[in-house]
Amino acid sequence: MTLEELRDRMRAARIEIPEHRLELVRRLLTDALQPIHALDSRAVRTLEPAVTFDAERGRDDHGR
């Protein structure tokens, strides 16, 4: 993520971050988003958004 992209996102979200802290936030987001941007989304199966383990199924399939 470039600083310019970070500023674009800040404008869109109506969020202000002091200029001298932008590089730190940019680094935090770049690191966090790296695996997301590397994802080929077509290769991942459908999923549920929350982690829950079904009591009945849990013993056999380890929570899937």
Add this chain to the structure above:
Amino acid sequence: MAAEDLSYATIRELSSRLRRGDLSPVELTRATLERIERLDPQLHAFVTVTADRALADAKAAEAALARGGHASPLLGIPVAYKDIYATRGILTTGGSALLADWVPDADATCVMRLQRAGAVMLGKLITHEFAFGIQFPGHRFPAAKNPWDLDRMPGGSSSGSGAALAAGLAFGALGSDTGGSIRGPASFCGIAGLKPTYGRCSRAGVLTLSWSLDHTGPMARTVEDCAYLLEALAGWDPTDPASSREPVGDYVTPLGRGVRGLRVGVPREFFFEGIDVEVEKAFEQALAMLRQLGASVQDVQIPSIQAAGANMVIMLSEAFAYHEHDLRMHPERFGEILRERLLAGGLITASEYVQAQRLRARLRGEMADVLHTVDVLATPTSPKPAPTFTAVYDPEYGFPRGNTSPFNLTGLPALAVPCGFSSSGLPLSIQITGRPFDEATVLRVGHTYEQATDWHTRHPKV
């Protein structure tokens, strides 16, 4: 038993002495309160010491012991709670100026369960601000210090819980863990800490950081003590939407069964990146000990493990959603570092959040596959020992990559156990992770290793 030994006694030892009558809960509580009064001014583990409440609880425990028939091993045991657990009538700050005066009108479920088991409430333990920030110099609440080296952090966010246990200021504590906040402090402070399976212990009445990643759990000086605490904590809670109805097992009895025949998997990718040489050496020695105790150890592959970074995307997004109103209305009441981390969450797109959840599903599936072939996973808990405050306060210090967050993403039970010391005398730790709701095996492996070593018997000079 000398006063110092009493401070580091285990729950089993204390429970036995309390039942025999050669120690009373009131004596034990007074001795612990005196130690807190003497040592906490330099450690800052406690935000609030509830001395009157502790003595009242101790007297009630004494009466219950005199009556007989109370089976709980926690009866009369002094414990303390991370200050994000609501406590009825007692200040609950979340380590934040925003809640500096909040007095809840109900106990968190975990607090209620430990109190019902007869535990004595010593007070509230400092947490990193809203379990995510850091108390920088000048913060309303001073940061807890690591009893092994006061210039170093005790880890976080359950910083006070780790510091108090390492210094012998409590016999059990509650922590919470969204990316490693139970296991990190356990690792840096040389104690045991268990993040149970997601849904095993209630989050009701605990301040939220990230709904789908937050876990509550016990911290103590031994694995067995964690097991005692877990037995009181675990179980369905209708007031927590994520709470599981999975039956609660016996966590203490199986501890003595050893590890002969158990299969330990070691995922080498990701967990050894940037690792300290001394951490790696201590970890390999721990594996050798597990082999010697009869376990088989093999390397395993988790193909999508690099996707573990998705934990941060989910945590930032959910934390922003939780705090957005206060961030926009009262930004000045958040510490600078926490405010920026939370605001960063507001810059993540909906698509990125959803993709992070999809990566999470893939990682869960792969870990489930691996846990068909081995009984537990073992990794170093932290790649490095505790950092100095000077390092962490440097504006260039980034958010450290940890070995704990993959198991928040997957919800699996994970335990931190001491496995050695660095040459500079700092604790090192091994992390044992198991199948969903198989805390019994995780604790059994940790306990067997712990009892074959003496790391847990060493204490800092405070």
